[in-house]
Amino acid sequence: MKDLLAKVRNQNLFSTGETVVVAVSGGADSVALLDILTRLDTERLKLIVAHLNHCLRGAESDGDERFVADLAARYHIPFLSIRVDVGSFAAAEGLSLEDAGRQARYAFFREVARRHGATSIALAHHMDDQAETVLIRLLRGSGGAGLSAMAAVGDNMLKRPLLKVTRAELERYLNERGLNWRTDSTNADTAILRNSIRHELIPLLKKYNPKVTERLAATAEILASDEELLEQLTDETFSRLARSEDESVRLGIASLLGERRGLRLRLYRHALCELRGDLMRIALTHLDAIDRLVASSRPNASLNLPDDLRVERSYDELRFTSVTKPIEQSWEMTISGEGSYPLPNGMTLSVQRLPRPADLVTGSEKIAYVSAEAAPFPWLVRPFAAGDRFTPLGLNGSQKVKELFINKKLPPHERSRVPLVFSEGDVIWVAGVRLAEKGRVKPAADAVLRLEILEITP
Structure with missing residues (x-):
């Protein structure tokens, strides 16, 4: 023992x-x-x-x-x-x-x-x-x-x-x-x-x-050590060669051809993962197809991948993007207090004041408890926009909301549908995804506000 x-x-x-x-x-x-x-x-x-x-x-x-x-x-x-x-x-x-x-x-x-x-x-x-x-x-x-x-x-x-x-x-x-x-x-x-x-x-x-x-088990441990080294090399090379903008990732053809094939395949994986958040359904055959696109003598060509991902070659540049473009939404709604609020995107936000429950774990990301004192009314609700930041519950520093979506593997075309709830100019809830530190319920609180978002997915 x-x-x-x-x-x-x-x-x-x-x-x-x-x-x-x-x-x-x-x-x-x-x-x-x-x-x-x-x-x-x-x-x-x-x-x-x-x-x-x-x-x-x-x-x-x-x-x-x-x-x-x-x-x-x-x-x-x-x-x-x-x-x-x-x-x-x-x-x-x-x-x-x-x-x-x-x-x-x-x-x-x-x-x-x-x-x-x-x-x-x-x-x-x-x-x-x-x-x-x-x-x-x-x-x-x-x-x-x-x-x-x-x-x-x-x-x-x-x-x-x-x-x-x-x-x-x-x-x-x-x-x-x-x-x-x-x-x-x-x-x-x-x-x-x-x-x-x-x-x-x-x-x-x-x-x-x-x-x-x-x-x-020993083989897994050895491979994990090797993988850590290779990922560090990939991250450094990606930071040097890649540009991420407008929901796309761009790599120069000449720079890619200057790297070994094994590193090129890792760079493709990295680009796809940054764009979508995971590599589900991406196989070696897809990576090989991208590599052939890079090595091709054709200056312009494209390749469709699973889950609406697309790789396009245009002369000296390789571009990774999503076929399904986000539907831009522009609206705002003021939440003045308790009630049920139909939102312009087809969802409904419910706000209800309750005695503080013994357990704040809701079992559903669509339901959250926030502090009425820390997050006073009126609230502003609007869709996610590029550049939005918040401080996730339990953390000190701020994070881009886009990074949260990537970590949660939320496809780009769904991100603009996610409502953000603001109090005093700060995000208190990325609705249906993550609570913010701003609305934290303290142990001494007598009452809380129960938030529920309905129809969070398209």
């Missing part, structure tokens, strides 16, 4: 006295994680247990929620949970259950962190999970970034303290500590790719190398 605690402590993932949201499903991994974090005495972490009920297994899911609530109570740790119909969410968004569940969980965990001033979200992924992820991405086709799999320190406060710990070590730890856990019945369903890899492929691979899990 001491060795396992040392593996976690020696990574120095947490600061002394830090507030940490611990994602606890009730399974063996997360139960072990919670217990380990409570035993990091020198760090004196302030823990919050967060649990999302996926509503996929009926009474079993409800039992998991009660189990985690009781577990948190035994440790005298605050407990927050939410119920999300992941099945309906997956069907509505065209996602797999696994992807829908992941999106719902991470959105909830980040909301809990924002509301409670947490600076880390602890996840229970371990070495076996890492090995499975490498194999999944290898089978689906992936480069160095994908095969790097999961990082101990990820984006948006995510921390994975158990990546150097195996599943077997965790189960030994739980048994030695006399701790119980819940078992998800769907974990045995080999129709699910990850389960098939866990129960069928990895046991087969262990016949060739008994330490295949460790080797796969």
